[in-house]
Amino acid sequence: MLNTIYRLVAPRRFEAEFSDISLKDDNIIVRPTHLSICNADQRYYQGKRAPEVLKKKLPMALIHEGIGDVLYDPRGEYKPGQSVAMVPNTPVEKDDVIAENYLRSSKFRASGFDGFMQDSVAIGRDRLVLLPAGINKRVAAFTELVSVSYHTINRFDVRAHRRRDRIGVWGDGNLAFITALLLKKRMPDSQVLIFGKNDYKMADFVFADATYDITDIPPELRVDHAFECVGTEASGIAINQIIDFINPEGTIAIMGVSENPVPLNTRMILEKGLNVFGSSRSGVQDFRDTIQLYNSNKDVEEYLESIIGETITVRSIADMNRAFDADIRKSGGKTVMVWEK
Numbered sequence: 399m400l401n402t403i404y405r406l407v408a409p410r411r412f413e414a415e416f417s418d419i420s421l422k423d424d425n426i427i428v429r430p431t432h433l434s435i436c437n438a439d440q441r442y443y444q445g446k447r448a449p450e451v452l453k454k455k456l457p458m459a460l461i462h463e464g465i466g467d468v469l470y471d472p473r474g475e476y477k478p479g480q481s482v483a484m485v486p487n488t489p490v491e492k493d494d495v496i497a498e499n500y501l502r503s504s505k506f507r508a509s510g511f512d513g514f515m516q517d518s519v520a521i522g523r524d525r526l527v528l529l530p531a532g533i534n535k536r537v538a539a540f541t542e543l544v545s546v547s548y549h550t551i552n553r554f555d556v557r558a559h560r561r562r563d564r565i566g567v568w569g570d571g572n573l574a575f576i577t578a579l580l581l582k583k584r585m586p587d588s589q590v591l592i593f594g595k596n597d598y599k600m601a602d603f604v605f606a607d608a609t610y611d612i613t614d615i616p617p618e619l620r621v622d623h624a625f626e627c628v629g630t631e632a633s634g635i636a637i638n639q640i641i642d643f644i645n646p647e648g649t650i651a652i653m654g655v656s657e658n659p660v661p662l663n664t665r666m667i668l669e670k671g672l673n674v675f676g677s678s679r680s681g682v683q684d685f686r687d688t689i690q691l692y693n694s695n696k697d698v699e700e701y702l703e704s705i706i707g708e709t710i711t712v713r714s715i716a717d718m719n720r721a722f723d724a725d726i727r728k729s730g731g732k733t734v735m736v737w738e739k
């Protein structure tokens with residue numbers, strides 16, 4: 399079957415390439431319908447990765463957050479037209495201890511190989527999760543990002559000690575919003591406190607117990623545990639501030655991505671006996687659990703809808719550039735592409 403893949407060949411330049419999809423494999427063919435832009439895509443689009451990384455990875459189709467409709471399943475298990483979330487992490491081995499998204503052998507779409515900017519995506523049947531009828535598809539488009547928060551909170555839950563009176567979330571962007579929302583749902587007895595830079599963004603965190611400007615935190619305030627959702631070199635500033643405001647033996651989850659190493663106050667990590675862990679990406683079970691959460695908590699879907707910034711219909715390469723450029727100019731929120739290729 400003839401397919402078209404829209405690859406980023408150089409910063410800000412997409413090109414269409416034709417390829418063939420074999421219908422003899424066990425893969426399922428999915429037509430993407432709604433795609434959402436992640437900061438990781440922007441780092442490639444804007445050429446913010448190191449030149450040697452860009453040289454190694456491009457040309458590559460971007461986007462690892464997306465849903466689509468099944469076009470063809472060689473086994474007939476999925477019916478044509480069924481709506482599915484596509485899981486970008488692609489393991490090639492199983493491990494009893496290490497989760498699929500931490501195996502160094504796993505590939506990740508739009509990072510190690512082509513992402514979802516294609517007319518049709520050939521994808522393993524274990525990489526699909528059926529979406530419930532009636533789900534808001536623009537919200538479902540960024541299920542991957544929500545599943546990253548879900549995954550991190552699971553890891554936090556098994557690591558953090560039981561005193562969870564106050565949990566701090568550093569950051570006021572999309573990842574912080576989603577992480578704070580899921581934390582409040584999962585741990586309703588804990589106060590979830592937001593620490594950010596932008597009052598207009600923090601005003602959207604209506605479910606949180608309090609919000610603080612990072613330049614004006616009451617000096618006596620303490621949190622039991624914290625999540626860093628900032629990224630870039632600013633994540634160093636955030637993590638060091640967390641170290642200052644966290645109680646002894648607290649747990650810190652690091653989620654933001656930085657291109658460069660960030661210096662940390664290790665002396666106080668030791669003196670306070672802190673538990674610092676990293677969390678990246680997610681696996682298929684996290685997607686299933688996230689979709690189950692949407693099913694059982696309709697308000698989660700509504701809160702998530704409130705962070706959709708722009709919705710852009712994409713029918714051409716010019717539209718792809720328009721969507722990525724609009725995402726750069728945004729004041730906040732997720733940019734969703736309605737994929738009509």
Ligand SMILES: NC(=O)C1=CN([C@@H]2O[C@H](COP(=O)(O)OP(=O)(O)OC[C@H]3O[C@@H](n4cnc5c(N)ncnc54)[C@H](OP(=O)(O)O)[C@@H]3O)[C@@H](O)[C@H]2O)C=CC1
Nearest residue numbers: 437569570571572573594628629632653654655677678679
């Ligand atoms: N671990 C994972 O698997 C994943 C990681 N990420 C990463 O998480 C990071 C955050 O993503 P996202 O929310 O989409 O990005 P955003 O840029 O939307 O959010 C970051 C926010 O943090 C604010 N900020 C900056 N400095 C501080 C500070 N010192 N303390 C508190 N807030 C601060 C920024 O404000 P301002 O813009 O005004 O500076 C911005 O609003 C990115 O690095 C992204 O790549 C994303 C997805 C998955």
Ligand SMILES: O=C(CO)[C@H](O)[C@H](O)COP(=O)(O)O
Nearest residue numbers: 436438506508509546655679
């Ligand atoms: O966004 C993410 C997951 O949702 C991660 O930030 C992304 O996987 C990082 O990938 P890369 O190494 O290509 O920047």
Ligand SMILES: [Zn+2]
Nearest residue numbers: 436437438462
């Ligand atoms: Zn991402």
